[in-house]
Amino acid sequence: MTTVVEPPAPAVLVDDAPETLSARLRAGTRIQHETAETQGFITALMKGELNREAYADFLAQHYAIYVALEESGEALRAAGADDGIVLDELVRVPSLERDLEFLFGADWRTEIDILPATEAYAARLRELDSWLGGWVAHAYTRYLGDLSGGQIIRTMLQRHYGFGTEGVTFYHFADVPKPKVFKDEYRARLDALELADGDSERVVAEAQHAFDLNTALFRELGARHLG
Numbered sequence: 001m002t003t004v005v006e007p008p009a010p011a012v013l014v015d016d017a018p019e020t021l022s023a024r025l026r027a028g029t030r031i032q033h034e035t036a037e038t039q040g041f042i043t044a045l046m047k048g049e050l051n052r053e054a055y056a057d058f059l060a061q062h063y064a065i066y067v068a069l070e071e072s073g074e075a076l077r078a079a080g081a082d083d084g085i086v087l088d089e090l091v092r093v094p095s096l097e098r099d100l101e102f103l104f105g106a107d108w109r110t111e112i113d114i115l116p117a118t119e120a121y122a123a124r125l126r127e128l129d130s131w132l133g134g135w136v137a138h139a140y141t142r143y144l145g146d147l148s149g150g151q152i153i154r155t156m157l158q159r160h161y162g163f164g165t166e167g168v169t170f171y172h173f174a175d176v177p178k179p180k181v182f183k184d185e186y187r188a189r190l191d192a193l194e195l196a197d198g199d200s201e202r203v204v205a206e207a208q209h210a211f212d213l214n215t216a217l218f219r220e221l222g223a224r225h226l227g
Contacts, residue, residue, distance in 0.1 A: 021200055022187035025140050028204035032211030033141075037149075039215060041222035046153065048160030054225040055161060056103040059170060060112035061217055063096045068125035069138060075129035085136060085189050089175040089182070090143045102166045115224070117217040124213065133199050136190065137206035141214075144186065146171060147179045 036042075044050050045058065070093055073086040100108040128134040154171035157163055165172070176182045195203065 020187075020191040021193060021195070021203065022140075022190045024200055024204050025137070025190070025207050029141065029207050029211055032208045032215070036211045036214040036218065039218035039222060040226055041218045044222075044226060046156050046160075048156075050225055052103065052161050052167075054221070055157060055167075056100070057113070057225065058221060059096065059099055059103065061115060061118040061221065062170065063093070063100060063112070064114050064118050064122050065125065066092045066096060066142070068122035069135075069142060072125055072129040072135055073139065076132055076135060079130070081130070081132055083132060083193055085132070085139070085193065087186075089173065090139075092146070092170060095169040095172065099167050099170050115217065115220045117213070117220045121213040121217060124209070132193070133195055133203040134206045136193065137203045138210045140190065141207055141210040144183060147173060147176065147183055151179070 041050075041054075041058075045054060070091055073082065076082040077086045100112065104111040125135075125138060128138065150171045154168045157168050173179065173182075
């Protein structure tokens, strides 16, 4: 396993902060979440103002991110340190591989161009293969987002860019037939994690950092595709 570097400074939680970890994560990342989702690249992509090439590039960056996320998750599970929060139902890499083959062709691995912001994001994820709290912070921002807003994104991509089912399987969770029920159960697992004193603040800070990493990525995609 890699050596875990120190995460960002712990988030400051006020006296009336929510009690559960999932509620703290939601409240503590609201500003960072809004900043990330209102970046120009994402706004233009969702309005249908870009093209399939821009979406394909967006997905290629996600492939690098999810490979790192899921490799670290598997390392935690192999070490018996995942506390039941690394779940097969959420794995996205195989779906991303199918989408990228559809979008780029059989040689997609040599066609994709990973951005510096993506490399930095993936590097951080690989540092979390022995800190469950940090890994959970990123899993929360990614997987619950994919299960929530990701479903709207899939519909908009199909509408604006002419996709059927191929090319957007990343957003289809075949093993999660009832997303709301699953998300409620996932939050319950988060809230049941046994964290050391002060670790909740570190986890929230890492989730904030996750959104900041997303924002940096969207800005680089914007520089590449917004002309």
